[in-house]
Amino acid sequence: MAEFIEGIIKVWNGYGSAFLDGALNTLIVSFVGTAVGCLIGFGVGIVQTIPIDRKDPAWKRVLLTIVNLILKGYVELFRGTPMIVQSVFIYYGVIIVFDYKMDIYFAALLIVSINTGAYMAETVRGGILSIDPGQTEGAKAIGMNHVQTMINVIIPQAFRNIIPQIGNNFIINIKDTSVLSVIGFADLFFQHKSAAGALYLFFHSASIVMVIYLVMTVTASFLLRLLEKKLDGDDNYDLATTDTLAHTSGMYTYHPKEKTLEDFK
């Protein structure tokens, strides 16, 4: 046991700051990648749910069909292949085809974003379809067009409903960005490989890295729960006045603060 702790200390003293740097890179790429992926997902999801009306002109219907096919291809391609292969494919592909070497940080962000985008597209589509059609009708009935309805009414509700899924993706990204070490991105796993390789303390280094990953994911899921709670608000509405038209007994949770001596001073 003492030997194990000694090993841990040795790894930490030598590579502690590198681990923290790597963890920071992991967090940044996961966070930005998830955020950009969400934007892509919303874009794709919104386009895919544009209703095609029989009165629409032919060019609009054809255009929508083509765009939807392309988007579907994108989703299937990036959902259906491993991110580790995608990273190699894109990073070296760009070098060979465009004769251009991407900044490694940019490459990492790009890969995580489009990969997450493919997953989020399906999530967003499901989220939009799950909203009660009455909400769309309510918006149409006061004269809102499709874009206004989406932005003001449907997307905010769909967004609330898919937060758990976004959180899920974020946590998956924290872990799965470890595959980016294959193109040399200096994330937490990359630092572990360097440390373990230099010191031959694989188990000790992995223990530290395990804990760091776990701390990041648990914190992330805690913060997401907090956000969900905040967005949901209270189930009851505190009201001091009375509604003269409704019989309201037993409907509210109005508890006037009991006066204490302090209040009269």
Place this chain on the structure above:
Amino acid sequence: MSENIIEIQHLEKNFGSHKVLSDIDFSVKKGDVTTIIGVSGSGKSTLLRCINVLENPSGGKILFHGEDIDAKGFSLNDYRAKVGMVFQSFNLFSNMTVLQNCMVGQIKVLGRKKAEAEEKARYFLEKVGMLPYINAKPKQLSGGQKQRVAIARALAMEPEVLLFDEPTSALDPQMVGEVLAVMRQLASEGLTMIVVTHEMAFARDVSSRVVFMKDGVIWEQGTPEDIFSNPQREETKDFLSRFIN
């Protein structure tokens, strides 16, 4: 004689091969309170939804101030802003507060300034007795309260006609009263309304015209006295006898 706001000519609606509405003709003048009565499935709600183009009519014409709403260049969204709708299931925007529900259409569709929209929203919320709840979310309200907010939301657009699609059918009897009270007041103030309802007392006492529908056809229309005291058709008598007794 005042001009017809809405005129419906030979309106038809099919869902697949199922004919829901056939040869519907009627018109609405300013200040009219038209109630449409009939059994469930008679096409009343579909008719109302066709007027607001939530369903596309399969045939016939709807004229708004003499203009065909199906014509090229006719803005459906502008039309809908002038023809409000109150739904059976309220359809309040659940991501917004009561006040925001009543403001969003004014700001986004009518292009009103925020301050003006808020003033209007407050005015109409007060009218329906919901001013104390401006910061509540729909899920915090009872059914009757939601419906009153929905009415305020429609009124805030200051429509020329307001359509009510069975506004009290999803409410328990106690809440029906509060919503009908609001609707009676609006009628007395001269708002043009088309109301699909099962509330016969409302149809008899408040409306200026009653339309009786059965199997997607208008069987009889006239003043409440005509329809309730002196119905001409067997079908109308039969329908009313079940409600009056």
